[in-house]
Amino acid sequence: SASSSPLTGSVRLPGTLRPYEEVNIYGKINGFVRQVFVDRGSQVKRGQTLITLEAPEMESQIQASVSRFVQSQENAVASKEKYKRLKEAASEEGAVAPLDLDNALSRYRADQAISQAESSNVASLRTIQGYLNITAPFAGTIIQRNISAGALVGPDSKNNDKPMLVLQSVGKLRLEVHIPEAYVENVNLNREVNIVYNSMPGVQHKAKISRSANALGTLRSEAIEIDIANPSGNFKPGMYAEVTIPLISAAKTLLVPTNSIVRSTERQYLVVVENNRTKIVDVKVGLSANDSTEVFGNVTKGDRIILHATDEIQHGVSLQ
Numbered sequence: 001s002a003s004s005s006p007l008t009g010s011v012r013l014p015g016t017l018r019p020y021e022e023v024n025i026y027g028k029i030n031g032f033v034r035q036v037f038v039d040r041g042s043q044v045k046r047g048q049t050l051i052t053l054e055a056p057e058m059e060s061q062i063q064a065s066v067s068r069f070v071q072s073q074e075n076a077v078a079s080k081e082k083y084k085r086l087k088e089a090a091s092e093e094g095a096v097a098p099l100d101l102d103n104a105l106s107r108y109r110a111d112q113a114i115s116q117a118e119s120s121n122v123a124s125l126r127t128i129q130g131y132l133n134i135t136a137p138f139a140g141t142i143i144q145r146n147i148s149a150g151a152l153v154g155p156d157s158k159n160n161d162k163p164m165l166v167l168q169s170v171g172k173l174r175l176e177v178h179i180p181e182a183y184v185e186n187v188n189l190n191r192e193v194n195i196v197y198n199s200m201p202g203v204q205h206k207a208k209i210s211r212s213a214n215a216l217g218t219l220r221s222e223a224i225e226i227d228i229a230n231p232s233g234n235f236k237p238g239m240y241a242e243v244t245i246p247l248i249s250a251a252k253t254l255l256v257p258t259n260s261i262v263r264s265t266e267r268q269y270l271v272v273v274e275n276n277r278t279k280i281v282d283v284k285v286g287l288s289a290n291d292s293t294e295v296f297g298n299v300t301k302g303d304r305i306i307l308h309a310t311d312e313i314q315h316g317v318s319l320q
Contacts, residue, residue: 016175019173020170025163044140050135059129065122069122072114100252138169140167140168144163181216183247207222256293258271259314262311274303278306
């Protein structure tokens, strides 16, 4: 007979391991590769130097900028001293014209502003010079190296279509699973999931869902991620897994034995016994678990249903 209770079950979906972090490393300024300190498979620490570049014209720009800054400082010191002398002399009435004192003050302020601007220019060039040393933004493994010493790199380089290096963080991985729209509302985010990797058949791993997108993508599915600790490095990005995710129907729902549902190419229905006669009732099928299936239709709790019914049973047949 039909019963009413919350339905719990599970769904098995494919998943793929992704690196927890991944970055493509490009040259930020134009220059030639002086030295590459890493190769494919190298383990690196955060802040470690990966590549050094050289840009001879930048050094000359910095030297010229420093020279302008030094000259502007000297001009600012000289105009300050001149203004101080005139101000002291102006204490005697008629010794210095007010216009001359104002001009000296304006000159001093202008030289000061020029000196500050040149100082900022030097600092800016020093910052850009720092881009010649390319460092790791986080600890991880180099998985691609597409550059060698002597190559021209940078935003204007023809080599910029490929990253110089690709860095991945694999001490922890993300297992990415896409849940079809039909199951999204029934995923139990607080329960453990079972994971079996193709490369480790028969070995089950348990974990909890770490985060979900809370939105459907272009394939009408919601992406969820499961954080996978990987201290020994046994798991690799790109590995395929089968993930069994618990499902639950939040409210009580109508359940019938799965083998009582008659399926054809056109419809799904139950054969209900009413007043000792058969009654064909069309239904829509929901989730299934433990030999029970959720159904929606003109069926109520307690209705007697024929098990293992077939399409040979007609409507209105007497069972007496």
